[in-house]
Amino acid sequence: MGSGAALGDDSRARAGARVLRALLVAIGASIAAYAVSDHPFYGGEPGFGPVQTLIAVVGVGLALCALLPARIAGAVALAAATSLAMLAILEVAGERLLAPRHRSIYQTDDRLIFKFIPARASVMTRSAENGGETVAHRINSAGFRGPELRAAGEMTRLVVYGDSFIHAFYSRDEETFVVRLGAALGERLGRPVEAVNAGVSSYGPDQIALKMEGELPWLQPALVVVAIFAGNDYGDLLRNKIFRLSADGELVANPWKLEPRMRLWFELNQKESILVRSLRNTLGTRRGARDRYEGTTALDSLLAEAEREYRSLVVDRDDVVTNTHVDYYSADVSLTPSAESARYKVAFMGAVMRRIRDVAVRSGVPLVFLFIPHPLDVTDEYEWGPIDRRRFPDYDGRNQTAFLESHARSLGVPFLSLYDLFRARDARSLYLRGGDDHWNAAGQRLAAEVLAAHLLASGLLPTGRPVAPAPPRAPAAR
Numbered sequence: 001m002g003s004g005a006a007l008g009d010d011s012r013a014r015a016g017a018r019v020l021r022a023l024l025v026a027i028g029a030s031i032a033a034y035a036v037s038d039h040p041f042y043g044g045e046p047g048f049g050p051v052q053t054l055i056a057v058v059g060v061g062l063a064l065c066a067l068l069p070a071r072i073a074g075a076v077a078l079a080a081a082t083s084l085a086m087l088a089i090l091e092v093a094g095e096r097l098l099a100p101r102h103r104s105i106y107q108t109d110d111r112l113i114f115k116f117i118p119a120r121a122s123v124m125t126r127s128a129e130n131g132g133e134t135v136a137h138r139i140n141s142a143g144f145r146g147p148e149l150r151a152a153g154e155m156t157r158l159v160v161y162g163d164s165f166i167h168a169f170y171s172r173d174e175e176t177f178v179v180r181l182g183a184a185l186g187e188r189l190g191r192p193v194e195a196v197n198a199g200v201s202s203y204g205p206d207q208i209a210l211k212m213e214g215e216l217p218w219l220q221p222a223l224v225v226v227a228i229f230a231g232n233d234y235g236d237l238l239r240n241k242i243f244r245l246s247a248d249g250e251l252v253a254n255p256w257k258l259e260p261r262m263r264l265w266f267e268l269n270q271k272e273s274i275l276v277r278s279l280r281n282t283l284g285t286r287r288g289a290r291d292r293y294e295g296t297t298a299l300d301s302l303l304a305e306a307e308r309e310y311r312s313l314v315v316d317r318d319d320v321v322t323n324t325h326v327d328y329y330s331a332d333v334s335l336t337p338s339a340e341s342a343r344y345k346v347a348f349m350g351a352v353m354r355r356i357r358d359v360a361v362r363s364g365v366p367l368v369f370l371f372i373p374h375p376l377d378v379t380d381e382y383e384w385g386p387i388d389r390r391r392f393p394d395y396d397g398r399n400q401t402a403f404l405e406s407h408a409r410s411l412g413v414p415f416l417s418l419y420d421l422f423r424a425r426d427a428r429s430l431y432l433r434g435g436d437d438h439w440n441a442a443g444q445r446l447a448a449e450v451l452a453a454h455l456l457a458s459g460l461l462p463t464g465r466p467v468a469p470a471p472p473r474a475p476a477a478r
Contacts, residue, residue, distance in 0.1 A: 016070075017070035017073070017074075020066075020070065020073050020074045020077050021066035021067075021070075021073055022066075023077050023081070024062055024063060024065050024066040024073055024076060024077045024080070025063045025066050027059075027062050027063075027077070027080050027081065027084070028058075028059045028060060028061070028062030028063025028064070028065070028066075029059065029063055030059070031055060031056075031058055031059030031062065032055075032056050032059030032060055032063070033059070034055060034059070035048075035052045035053070035055035035056035035059060036048075036052075036056065038052060040267070040268055040271045040272055041271060041272060041273050042055060042272075042273050042276060043055070044268065044272065044276075045264065045268065046264075062076065062080055065077075090275060091273060091274060091275060094274040094275050094278065095274050098274050098275075098277075098278045099121075099274055100120075100121040100122055100123040100136065101122075101123040101124070101278070101281075102274060102277050102278040102281050103120075103269060103270065103274065103277070104266070104269040104270070105117055105120045105122045105139055106266065106269075107266060107270070108258065108263055108266045108267075111210055111214075112207050112210055112211060113207065113240060113242070113256070113258060113321060113324055114266065114324055115143065115200065115211075116139045116143045116144075116145075116200060117139065117143075117270075118139060118140065118141050118142065118143045119138075119139065119140065119141050120138070120139045121136065121137075121138045121139075122136065122137055122138070122139070122169060123135070123136045124169055124170065126170060126432075127434050127436070129432075129433045129434035130170075130432045130433055130434060130436065130440070135169070135170060135171060135172055137169060137172075137173060144196055144197055144198055145167055145168075145176075145178075145197040145199065146173065146178070146179070146196070146197050149194070149196065150194050152218075152219070152220050153220075154194075155191065155192045155193060155194050156185075156189070156191070156192075156193045156194065156222050156461070156462070157193075157194040157195075157196060157219070157220070157221045157222060158181075158182070158185070158193065158194075158195055158196070158221050158222060158223040158224065158225060158461065159195075159196040159198050159215070159216070159219055159221045159223075159224050159225070160177070160178045160181065160195060160196065160197060160198060160199065160224075160225045160226075160227065161198045161199065161208045161211065161212060161224065161225070161226045161227065162198075162199040162203070162208070162226065162227030162228070162229070162370075163199060163200065163201060163202060163203045163204070163227075163229055163233065163236075163327075164199070164201035164202060164229075164438060165177070165199070165227060165229050165372055165438060165439060166178060166197060166198070166199025166227050167197065167199035167200055167201045168197075168199065168438075168444065169201055170432065170436070170438055171440075171441060171444065175441040175444060175445075176197065176444060177227075177439075177444040177447055177448050178195045178196070178197040178199070178448075179195065179197075180444055180445050180448035180449070181195050181225075181448040181451060181452055182194065182195025183448075184448050184449050184452035184453075185452045185455065185456070185461065188452060188453075188456055189456075196219065196221070198211065198215065199227070201325070202236075202324060202325040202326075202327060203236070204233055204236025204237050204239070204240050204352075205226070205228055205233055205236070205237065205349065205352045205353065205356065206236070206237055206240055206242045206243050206352050207236075207240060207242065208226060208356065209352060209355045209356045209359055210242070212224065212226075212356065212359045212360070212363075213359050216359065216360070216363035216365055217363060220365075221365055222365075222366070222461060222462050223365065223366050223367075223368065223455070223460060223461050223462075224360055224365050224366070224367050224368070225367075225368050225369075225370055225451070226356055226367065226368070226369055226370070227369075227370040227371075227372060228353075228369060228370070228371055228372065228404055229372045229374070230330075230371055230372060230373050230374060230377070230400035230401045230404060230419075231329050231330065231372075231373070231374030231376075231377075231400065231437060232327035232328055232329055232330055232374075233330075233349070234330040234333050234345040234346070234348075234349055234400070235306065235309060235327065235328055235330045235345070236327060237345065237348045237349065237352060238309040238310060238312070238313045238314075238345065238348070239309060239321070239323050239324075239327075240256070240321065241254050241256040241313055241319055241320075241321050242254060242256055243348075243351075243352065244313060244314070244348075245344070245347060245348055245351060249347060249351065250351065251348075251351035251352060251354070251355055254313075254319060255319055256319050256320075256321050257319055257320050257321065258320075258321050258324075259320050259321060259322045262321065262322060262323075262324060298384055299331055299335065299384075299387075299392075302328055302329050302331035303331045303332060303335065303336070305328050305331075306328070306330060306331055306332040306341050306342075307332070307341055309341075310332075310340070310341035310344060310345075314344060329374060329376065329437075330342075330345065330400060332345070333345055333346060333399060333400050333403065334374075334376075334377065334395060334399050334400050335387070335392040335394070335395045336392065336394060337394055337399050337403075338394060346403045349403065349404070349407060350403075350407040350410070350411075353369070353404075353407045353408065353411060353413075354407075354411055357411050357412075357413050366460055366461075367413055367414075368413070368414050368415060368416065368451075368455065368460055369404070369408050369413055369414070369415035369416075370415070370416050370418070370447070370451060371401045371404045371405065371408075371415060371416070371417040371418060371419070372418055372439070372447070373397070373400065373401050373417075373418060373419045373422055373423075374400065374437060375427055375428075375430075375431040375437050376397075376437075377397035377398070377399075377400060377401075377419070378397060378419060378422040378423045378427040379423075379426075379427035379428055381428060382427075382428070383433065383434075383435065397419075397423070398419060401417050401419040404417070405417050414458065414460055416450070416451055416454050418447055418450075421446070421447075421450060422443070425446070429442055430442055430443030430446065431443060
């Protein structure tokens with residue numbers, strides 16, 4: 001009896017050892033196969049590089065551990081299974097806790113180059129110079145910053161398009177220009193106003209025009225406001241390469257292509273392990289030094305960049321988009337307005353503004369332009385220092401906004417330019433600091449109050465209560 005029991009125990013032990021060895025081989029083979037698959041979750045960029053090699057070595061090593069004595073192989077199998085389970089738990093938890101800070105809220109788009117990912121949260125921390133505050137915001141299911149949209153016709157709706165000045169990722173919801181504008185209008189009208197934040201950081205007026213074409217028919221607002229940041233929106237038109245000017249000055253579609261590495265950046269941002277991504281971003285932030293423009297060197301480099309962008313699109317007819325999010329002060333329009341690149345940008349801007357007007361007209365929606373000046377142009381004490389008028393005799397702080405105002409007048413579109421208002425105030429108190437040229441909470445509040453008064457005084461916003469139509473529904477989020 002005792003001998004039979006011993007044989008049975010020994011048989012079960014051998015069977016258990018075979019199971020453990022098979023488990024080790026399966027785990028090791030799976031890890032090695034993952035390395036060969038070149039999946040970006042842990043492998044990063046395509047290609048069998050050092051990371052894939054390390055993963056493959058770990059997989060092969062685990063599989064070879066099946067040859068070890070059963071007791072050791074069992075311990076290795078347990079450690080491997082436990083480690084993989086813990087890694088999976090950390091990834092799931094990381095997506096909830098770390099993704100808002102370390103995952104981009106952008107995805108590529110074949111028409112707009114890029115756009116927001118609906119139903120995504122984002123977190124950023126301001127620099128110490130700007131208070132060091134952590135700011136969170138959310139993109140709703142329709143792809144706009146802020147709460148879910150109300151049913152069309154439920155209340156007066158206006159939509160505000162623009163770039164980072166409107167998106168305002170650096171401001172709490174209640175501090176943003178759009179929320180303050182809605183509140184100011186609601187207070188004056190005596191009823192709630194739904195102000196939709198259609199701003200997207202780094203968008204140019206060309207992308208805004210295309211975005212309006214797709215959204216105004218179903219948004220059906222009572223008014224649309226298009227904000228143009230005079231500081232860099234001229235250059236966005238050349239960087240984006242969505243349009244170009246024909247020989248007779250007409251706006252024509254351009255066959256742009258997103259540079260492969262830029263497309264890869266967007267894809268890896270969403271597919272890569274959140275643990276790997278957060279570690280890389282954290283180390284990069286600590287090691288990297290923020291670029292600062294200072295004095296003459298800044299202006300010379302900005303003029304050189306303006307010339308390079310002009311040559312790329314207009315002279316070399318290079319249709320590859322290599323920059324989607326880094327915007328530069330349009331130094332040529334401001335400092336050397338008679339330069340060839342500046343004259344092209346000004347004409348280009350006029351043609352795009354005409355397209356924006358035509359989109360609004362076709363949609364039957366009143367349009368108002370809002371022109372936002374760069375801080376360099378509305379204060380003589382900006383961080384870059386004063387402009388050397390001997391080097392740049394044609395410089396005028398009004399140059400960038402003056403061209404926008406002229407275009408709006410010729411198009412017959414009402415507008416509000418903030419140049420004189422901001423110039424008359426202590427403009428340093430209206431913008432962020434430390435190389436960040438966005439407006440702060442005070443600047444957004446002032447602009448919202450002035451625009452609200454302007455809209456109502458000029459009769460641009462209907463004051464009657466909205467009539468609820470039967471509108472088409474928003475397209476499904478993609």
